[in-house]
Amino acid sequence: MSKEKHYEFISRKDCQNPLQRTCNIIQLTIKNLKAKGIKSNYYVIGSAGDRNLVTCLVIDGKKQPIDIDINLEVDLHTVPTKYKQLGLLKELIRSEINKAIKECGEKFSDGQNSSSVITSILYDNKKNILFSFDVGIVSRNKKNELQRLVLTKKNNSYTWNVVFGTLNLGEKTKLIKSNEDWQKLRSVYLKFKNKYINDENHPSYVCYKMAVEAVYNQLLQECDELDYEGMFEAIGDVELSRSFEQLNILYQKGFITKPFYRFPEEEQTDSESVCWYFIDTLKDWDDYKRRGIGRGNNDAEAKIRAAYDILRFMLYDDDEEE
Template sequence: MAYEFVRESEAKQYRSDCSYVLKETCELLKKKGISAQFSLVGSGARNMITRDGNGPYDLDYNLLVMKADDEYRDPRLLKDTIRNALNKAVGGKFFSDAQDSTSCLTALLHFKDTPNVEFSFDVAIIKKNPNGNYMRLVHNKPWNQYTWNEVPRSHQVKDRADDIKEEGLWQEVRDKYLEKKNMYLSWQDHNHPSFVVYVEAVNEVYNRYFNRGGGYSVQSIF
């Protein structure tokens, strides 16, 4: 199997259901002293939803924690609180309770009366560090440790994506994104959620064409 892009018309209803659940999750978190907002990964990068062959596909969201009470400095408590809020928001309406994976929370939608998965959505918990880069909350299961891992050069990704689009090079980002998704799939690497792959794809294409002065260059700027 290999990843391929999903048509926008097909994903529209699922995106609506996910937005409903995540809006409710953010409202529940606010009552717990956590201010957060969600975004579809690559939402500015339209039509970049993928599926693995003919199987079920998923949507990938970031839940950005903007402010939280001091008790949530404990990343384990923070993730458990977010997972509980997400499960309460789901409430059996659409999805099963969220599973705690290494890099995100995953909620599954099953076909009626069968155990087969129809659709799922992943929620990566992130925050910004003082340098402006994003940090993602990771559960290192073999050691049962919760840590914040930096996504390198992620603070520049929006501006770089805008530059790439303005020069008509966005198809190269789409191609690179799909290539990298399939590379990690072939490696059985489950530690690269879509947001990380998206940042890598944007940075690689940017580095191929732009130099420090903003012009084109075939040399990497790093």
Template sequence: MYHYLDDRKFESSMRNLAGEIMQSLCHRLKDEYDIGAGFQLVGSGGRNLILQNADEPVDLDYNLEIRRCEDFRDCRGIKERVRNAFNEALNEYGIGDCQDSTSCLTSPRIQFRKGNRTEFSIDVCITMRNKAGHRLIHEKTGITICDQYYWNIVRNSEELEEKADWIKEHGRWAQLREEYLKIKNGYLRGCGRLTCPGENMLMNRPSFVCYIEAVNNVYNQIRQQIRPQSACSWQQLQSGYRIML
């Protein structure tokens, strides 16, 4: 079963190393490919909601936001340049090459020599500037030359971080933590709900997807409680609350 990671020293060391690697990745993209990019720790990792199943490895999810490049339509070229630069950054720290999956690039498992020996990995999703929820997808066909690359919108991710901030402002962060843990363990047991037709209930359902579900669930629950008192809209509900970016 999942539990919250409670080793703050380990979390700090993990974030610091991952941040250095991501910084190196961005520098290499700029120097070698003239691609302007920035990065952000997102989802559960960015909200101090890192979960661990027993003593299994954990992961950190980063968005690599492409801010400037020659052609945003060249999805294959962007993915390959980022993959090459990420591998170079990883190799700089003595870590092997990344794995290229459908929606992200994943580092090999990393383990510190001293202290907490929990293994962890870095997941990098490529996003487009000013296009919230847009991720670069690599749809594999089994024949490399026939693979498809395109920008895709993550389901139910609209205004995600704004909603999370709004939940926190309402003093319901503990409820979000409980909901996220319940969802992760629900999918682990194979009893999570399907979010679209034909979708499998996988035990290794991505943490970011579970985080989206938890935020939307809690946000909607709060709105249902507020609605009888006021029929205000989402824009009206968030007025008066400072969105922390």
């Protein structure tokens, strides 16, 4: 008879101790890797910052021990030649995690090498699991896309699998937060976690990325005035010398946070990137609202309208301030 299982959210308080102990181990691992010339950083999936997306597995109504999910991102440019072979790189990281566990005075099991993560488990005296943590090894490819180190057990080979849709993930998350849609994202994230509960190809980070994409795309459908092409063309039509003059006026009036507007690097000058770069120079919404600038049905729409209003001023000296 198969057991009923699902994920559900847990409070910050319940995961605070396991999370802190895990982070101590990973921080020491990163320090030890740096001593070997390898630069890396880490982030906690589901609980980094103010995400509050930590889940636990529930089987037949009984909550299971907490499992902390970590991404350890390696700068491939710093990996010494002797560790370029992916199997050796993962084994090095596994070894350094085991070393850090002992140096921290913890008694976790040796890291287990699974398909996409390294798993370390803490048992009590009766061999009951207290909690565990999984470390996924990730890096960036030439397109700056996130990729996960994956083991194919059938032929015992390692490869980097691209996690598609991770570009601009931070910007999309900011938009979701500004539109007060975080509860919606929590709901969608939990839905994906449970949908792929038995699928090793959909770890927590992939489910989180999918949730952000789903909520972001829904938000775009609701805000049909996101005319990136039109904004890009408008920005491009402003003469450079005049735009500097107008932007300085905007800066002096306190409309924007930077006196000079700069386009992103050449490889990022698609219309969406340029428009978001422009929008990110804007100031606090509440200030715009008080001025009667950037009206909208929600914060996200108001932000776009504020960008249009300021572009209009740059182009036509049409100051709509009330």
